[in-house]
Amino acid sequence: MQITSTATPQVIVPGAHAGNATAVDGTSLGLNGENAATATPVTPTPNSAAPLRRGLNNWDQPLQGDISGAQQALDFLEQSAAQLRNLKADLSARLANRQRADGTLEARVRQFSNSWRNRTTASGGTLDARLKFSNKGTNTTFTVRGMNLANLRNGGREVLAISIGGGQNVRSVVIEPGLSDAQIAQRFDEALAPSGVRAGISDDGQLEFSTAESQWANVRDTIAVQGSGIRFPTGQLNRVKAEAEAPEVDPDSWNTSDLESIRSTLQQVVQALAKVEASIASVHQALMQVTARVQNAAPAATKSGMDQVAQNFVSTTKQPGYQSLLSITSALAGISRERVVSLLSLR
Incomplete structure (x- = not known):
């Protein structure tokens, strides 16, 4: 859900003829329109309209995107947490009562598994497989067989040709004795960045790569390397295996066929719920x-400008008649449940 900053609405002043109808902007209506409905005009505070416009303009697209992304992630996570709690209760009951299988557990596992597969879409692309939140898009972290620091440190100088995506998209990385782990990672990072792959050192000191989650399948299926026979074979580019980091939650591995597997699944569900x-x-x-x-x-x-608008609106709506109805309907135009919920969440 998003809080959209719409263009200033144009309205026609009531009572004007079609031929010479005067259009006024919504901000002006916020102050002057309400005054028209009252017997005694309400004078806006000095410069109240100008700061109001500036305040509304501050609802820019980055802020809207950040709010919307966080809310989508929360919706998905809270739904997942509720499913896991129900599954935990059912698993515990099965173990305590030693009931015969009736398909309930299997159905709950399938339900959660199906929801989890839809993680990227349901969270608006803000949650990766490790449940890390980012409004800038999610990445898949992976390793490449043979490209580990222990292997890369040993041996003489070698030029690696790396292809990602096929075709002529080939990048070169020079590996030579004496390079530190950080320097090795930096050379891979600089070479592969144009292909959408970044390299770095993981928390446990290993060389790891990452790419946008949407590009992972292409990277996994097309990465190939050619060396000079020191660390990688010479000749043509050879496909290498890339393996994604294990997901934080893996419901496809859960099993409820017997009591032992139920105990194991219960333990994994408890861990998943905590994560x-x-x-x-x-x-x-x-x-x-x-x-x-x-x-x-x-x-x-x-804030003072909005207070003035609110006071004017209250004064207008207290007066019976067409002007009161016009003010109310104008204020409600374009307001949806999603906008109201978004605004309330900021309180």
Whole structure:
């Protein structure tokens, strides 16, 4: 769900003839339109309209995208947490009562597994397989067989030709004695970045690669390397195996065929629930940071301007008649449930 910053609406002043109808912008209606409905005009505070416009303009696309992405991630994670809690309860009940299989457990596992496969779409592309949240797109982290630091440190100088995506898209990486682990990773990173692959050192000190999750299948199926016979064979480019990092939650491996497998699955479900709840806390933290950005982006004068608009609106709606109805319908135009929920979440 998004909070959209729409263009200023154009409305026709009531009572004007079609031939010479005067169009006024929505901000003006926010102050002057309400005044027209009251017997005593309400004078806006000095410069109240100008800061109001500036405040509304601060709802820029990056902020909207960050809010929407965090909310989509939370929706998916909270739904997943609820499914895991139900599955945990059913597994525990089966073990405690030693009931015969009736298909319920299998159905719940399938339900969660199907939901989990839809993670990328359901979260708006903000949650990766490790449940790391990012509004800038999710990545798949992977390793390449033979491209480990122990192998790359040993041996003489070698030029590696690496192809990703096939065709003429070939990049060269020079490996030579004396390079530090960081230097090796940097050379791979600089060479492969144009192909959409980045390289770095993992937390456990291994050489790892990453690419956009949407590009992973292409990278996995097309990566090939040619060496000079020291670390990789010479001749033609040879396909190498790329393996994605294990996902944080793997429901496809859960089994409920017997009591022992149920115990194992219960343990994995408990672990998965803990990881999902930790991710929920992380996304909540990210949403709080976005909220702070929104508050910092809105100038203080905007709040006084909005207070004036609110007062004018209240005064107008207290007066019976067409002008009161016009003010209410104009204020509600374009408002949806999604917008209201988005705004309330910032409180």
